[in-house]
Amino acid sequence: MNPRNRWLAVGIGAAVLLLGWGIAFRGRQPSAFVAPPPPAQGPQRAKEPASDSADLKALLARAEAARSQDSLLEAKQIYRQILQQNPESSAATLVQQKIGEVNLKLILSPAATPESAAYVVQPGDTLSKIARQRHITLNLLKSSNGLTSDVIRPGQRLKIIKPDFSVVVDKSQNILTLKNGEEVLKVYRCSTGKEGITPTGTFKVINRMVDPPWYSTEGVIPPGDPRNVLGTRWLGFDAPGYGIHGTTDPASIGKPVTKGCVRLANSDVEELFTLLPEGTPVTIVD
Helix, strand or coil: CCHHHHHHHHCHHHHHHHHHHCCCCHHHCHHHCCCCCCCCCCCCCCCCCCCCCHHHHHHHHHHHHHHHCCCHHHHHHHHHHHHHHCCCCCCHHHHHHHHHHHHHHHHCCCCCCCCEEEEECCCCCCHHHHHHHHCCCHHHHHHCCCCCCCCCCCCCEEEEECCCEEEEEECCCCEEEEEECCEEEEEEECEEEHHHCCCCEEEEEEEEEECCCEEECCEEECCCCCCCCCCCEEEEECCCCCEEECCCCHHHCCCEEECCCEECCHHHHHHHHHHCCCCCEEEEEC
């Protein structure tokens, strides 16, 4: 059975399992990936429909209360419960979006999680050295410890994320799924190539750049130039000329409009840039 038929057969239950516990994507074979539905576009929040049950509304209220008190693991558990118990609720998209927000807040804050470990700074350590040894980005190490400078001292305790990040891009839906191991962390809307020209397969991030110049047919267009379409970040693949980048045209997100790269809103690509070190696998499927 091919992935599309499998999606039709499993239905919304697959989306619940995907967002709750990840999917079996061992070996990262493109044909095994089934993407969850994309989050809603734009800054507007999805609204809970009046038709949903009183029990569902109570669970949503509990989750929001936990989140407002920074009890993020509790909030995440309740959101998962909502999806499991109410897979056909019209609030599902809202809940999926909130799970992604909570997951990223857990990673990018000093909050301890089952996916993190404590490290005691040793004499001679630097943040850059620790980041290299643990195969995480310096930005992630600083963000997850609330650090605003590179200064650390022996005996200081640091939160270290256990990274197994990967990315899957579904060209048919123009969505990008961020995973850590088998768990789906967050789903982003993206743009891919016109007429399906974005290549499929599994690639690796081999270079990372802040405010990248654009090497176009017009020559090198510097960052900040209105003609530079790359936005604020670049995550280049081992397929020359291809990568994930931001945009100067946010209205284009969600459409097949690029020259082959994967395009995200600047805020989204900056979030990924913080998380993804060189070597991160990126699988692109039709």
